[in-house]
Amino acid sequence: MKFFADTSNLDEIKELDSYGLLDGVTTNPSIIAKSGKEFIPLIKEICEIVTTGPVSAEVTATDYDTMRKEADILRSIADNIAVKVPLTQDGLKVCKELSDEGTMVNVTLCFSSGQALLAAKAGAAFISPFVGRLDDICFQGLDLVADILTIYDNYPQYDTEVLVASIRNPIHIIESAKMGAHVMTAPPNVIKQLYNHPLTDKGLTAFVADWEKTGQSIL
DSSP states (O other), X not given: OEEEEEOOOHHHHXXXXXTTOOSEEEOOHHHHHXXXXXXXXXXXXXXXXXXXXXXXXXXXXXXXXXXXXXXXXXXXXXXXXXXXXXXXXXXXXXXXXXXHTTOEEEEEEEOSHHHHHHHHHTTOSEEEEBHHHHHHTTSOHHHHHHHHHHHHHHOXXXXXXXXXXXXXXXXXXXXXXXXXXXXXXXXXXXXXXXXXXXXXXXXXXXXXXXXXXXXXXXX
């Protein structure tokens, strides 16, 4: 499974990258707004850190003409930009055109398997089902991931990768990985929770205590 960081915080991105835990970055208008920084320069800085993996930069318009113009600006930032478009008719039209021209497209705000099928037919590089937001309204978000994977497996001509988004906890990551989801994107603090286990902490404490009793030092 590929790990994308759902953040625009440069320090967090650098930290995850230093651990070898970063395969890409996703952003959206809300994340950019919280950063308080200028959009285009910030995306450029992220692309200077993440030089190979996809960096998703989202259009802000909702109509086809403006979306297409914004998409052309965004994909000119760096070769590894994945233009993010909403799962609407106009968004899928932009997706089809950009995909035909060799640009990666991340189709976002997916809440049904039917929508995911449309995105695959439009040539999306990534489809982003929002599991957390479905959980919030008492639907099983992970069931959607399973359904999309089943559909895509039936049609090998589709190259679209399932990018599990709106992840709220490590269980979302683990269950998605068990299903075979290609990618997940999560806030860095959720990714770091995968480190945690009380038995690891307990075992390490015991090892340190026993080593101190020997009076030895490796250095």
